[in-house]
Amino acid sequence: xxxxxxxxxxxxxxxxxxxxxxxxxxxxxxxxxxxxxxxxxxxxxxxxxxxxxxxxxxxxxxxxxxxxxxxxxxxxxxxxxxxxxxxxxxxxxxxxxxxxxxxxxxxxxxxxxxxxxxxxxxxxxxxxxxxxxxxxxxxxxxxxxxxxxxxxxxxxxxxxxxxxxxxxxxxxxxxxxxxxxxxxxxxxxxxxxxxxxxxxxxxxxxxxxxxxxxxxxxxxxxxxx
Amino acid sequence: xxxxxxxxxxxxxxxxxxxxxxxxxxxxxxxxxxxxxxxxxxxxxxxxxxxxxxxxxxxxxxxxxxxxxxxxxxxxxxxxxxxxxxxxxxxxxxxxxxxxxxxxxxxxxxxxxxxxxxxxxxxxxxxxxxxxxxxxxxxxxxxxxxxxxxxxxxxxxxxxxxxxxxxxxxxxxxxxxxxxxxxxxxxxxxxxxxxxxxxxxxxxxxxxxxxxxxxxxxxxxxxxx
DNA sequence: CCCTATGTTAACTAAATGTTAAGCAGGGAC
DNA sequence: GTCCCTGCTTAACATTTAGTTAACATAGGG
Numbered sequence: 060x061x062x063x064x065x066x067x068x069x070x071x072x073x074x075x076x077x078x079x080x081x082x083x084x085x086x087x088x089x090x091x092x093x094x095x096x097x098x099x100x101x102x103x104x105x106x107x108x109x110x111x112x113x114x115x116x117x118x119x120x121x122x123x124x125x126x127x128x129x130x131x132x133x134x135x136x137x138x139x140x141x142x143x144x145x146x147x148x149x150x151x152x153x154x155x156x157x158x159x160x161x162x163x164x165x166x167x168x169x170x171x172x173x174x175x176x177x178x179x180x181x182x183x184x185x186x187x188x189x190x191x192x193x194x195x196x197x198x199x200x201x202x203x204x205x206x207x208x209x210x211x212x213x214x215x216x217x218x219x220x221x222x223x224x225x226x227x228x229x230x231x232x233x234x235x236x237x238x239x240x241x242x243x244x245x246x247x248x249x250x251x252x253x254x255x256x257x258x259x260x261x262x263x264x265x266x267x268x269x270x271x272x273x274x275x276x277x278x279x280x281x282x283x284x
Numbered sequence: 285x286x287x288x289x290x291x292x293x294x295x296x297x298x299x300x301x302x303x304x305x306x307x308x309x310x311x312x313x314x315x316x317x318x319x320x321x322x323x324x325x326x327x328x329x330x331x332x333x334x335x336x337x338x339x340x341x342x343x344x345x346x347x348x349x350x351x352x353x354x355x356x357x358x359x360x361x362x363x364x365x366x367x368x369x370x371x372x373x374x375x376x377x378x379x380x381x382x383x384x385x386x387x388x389x390x391x392x393x394x395x396x397x398x399x400x401x402x403x404x405x406x407x408x409x410x411x412x413x414x415x416x417x418x419x420x421x422x423x424x425x426x427x428x429x430x431x432x433x434x435x436x437x438x439x440x441x442x443x444x445x446x447x448x449x450x451x452x453x454x455x456x457x458x459x460x461x462x463x464x465x466x467x468x469x470x471x472x473x474x475x476x477x478x479x480x481x482x483x484x485x486x487x488x489x490x491x492x493x494x495x496x497x498x499x500x501x502x503x504x505x506x507x508x509x
Numbered sequence: 510c511c512c513t514a515t516g517t518t519a520a521c522t523a524a525a526t527g528t529t530a531a532g533c534a535g536g537g538a539c
Numbered sequence: 540g541t542c543c544c545t546g547c548t549t550a551a552c553a554t555t556t557a558g559t560t561a562a563c564a565t566a567g568g569g
Contacts, residue, residue: 217556217557217558218557218558219557219558220557251558251559251560252559252560252561254559254560254561255558255559255560258558258559258560259558276566276567276568277568
């Protein structure tokens with residue numbers, strides 16, 4: 060998954076330095092040197108992550124962040140602030156504006172990379188292992204262990220199948236359209252063919268029985284109520 | 285790990301005296317002369333330990349401590365109070381505010397240092413030696429002796445491997461994500477590569493058998509239930 | 510009975526983890 | 540201080556398995 064990252068800072072040196080390090084790790088990057096540009100470029104580029112300097116002339120990072128958040132297309136975009144240790148900007152204001160993380164300047168490549176991969180990891184998990192298990196019709200799906208039990212017999216479930224079943228079981232009887240499923244489990248910027256969903260559905264049915272998941276032709280799938 | 289320590293006292297002489305002693309031992313220090321400054325600096329500096337005078341004009345130590353504790357980033361920060369022997373402030377109030385330790389004024393360097401290194405030792409251990417041993421599937425892991433026994437045969441376990449196994453065994457069946465593992469065992473400000481976890485897992489498996497720890501691909505690891 | 514949506518299978522690709530060995534750093538012995 | 544030992548981390552490479560796709564089969568509404 061090639062991540063797209065937008066780097067925003069008024070100091071070109073810093074932008075270049077970060078870009079260099081990101082490209083080394085095969086990220087796709089875009090640059091902006093002020094808040095205005097950032098907004099414009101972000102709308103086009105649709106980054107997965109925006110690295111945003113807090114302290115910039117004219118529109119500062121907090122402001123930029125707030126306005127970025129107004130674009131619904133960027134709702135799921137991760138925003139990471141760069142702050143100088145001594146800056147008076149409290150992180151509180153940043154969080155209120157919609158920031159997801161903070162990294163101190165001067166930027167240390169390793170720390171930055173590790174933060175980014177932490178974000179990537181988090182984003183890739185649609186089911187949090189701390190959420191509650193759900194049971195219906197003798198089937199229990201448990202995020203804390205990532206297992207599905209049928210009549211107390213535990214079955215191994217790979218990640219995607221697990222997430223898909225969890226989604227369906229979270230609202231038994233409700234039909235999930237293919238589109239919803241794709242958005243929820245694969246995310247907005249991932250392109251997979253419809254058939255992919257079918258294949259996962261089939262594998263799930265193979266394990267828990269054919270009649271637990273119903274097809275609503277032309278609409279989607281539902282877990283029987 | 286170079287420890288960061290914030291010293292807070294309204295008397296500059298005392299601050300300087302403590303700072304001098306700490307720097308001699310290679311600690312990284314920051315200073316504040318009142319509660320307000322302490323809060324601000326702490327948010328930025330992210331100290332591992334805060335040495336806090338109880339008796340200060342305006343915001344006293346208890347108050348400062350209470351407000352420091354409201355910052356979630358400082359949750360794991362150790363707070364050590366400086367109290368004059370004669371002060372009426374009871375330690376109760378201090379503990380309630382979230383203090384971890386008390387040291388009497390006048391400060392004696394050696395006593396202070398030994399207290400700090402005691403704290404450092406404790407903090408560097410993610411596993412408290414006072415906690416209880418855990419047994420599953422013929423494997424017993426005992427924090428009080430830092431040993432792992434398999435069928436009553438004791439095996440040598442280095443620290444990291446021990447902590448990792450202890451974490452997993454503390455909740456058998458539960459999946460721990462890489463992120464959780466990193467945070468719990470390495471801490472938030474340490475950056476290691478994912479592969480490091482795998483290597484430790486491998487060494488543990490080598491000792492206790494391959495099937496005790498299961499991989500949940502794309503999610504994390506779990507100790508078999 | 511046709512047309513389209515879905516089912517099914519197996520091959521393929523890509524991502525995640527397993528594994529090995531080498532480098533490094535801290536602590537203790539001398 | 541220097542040497543050695545041990546444990547931690549990393550990089551490089553191998554392996555595994557989940558995930559995806561293509562190709563073809565089937566079913567059911569109109």
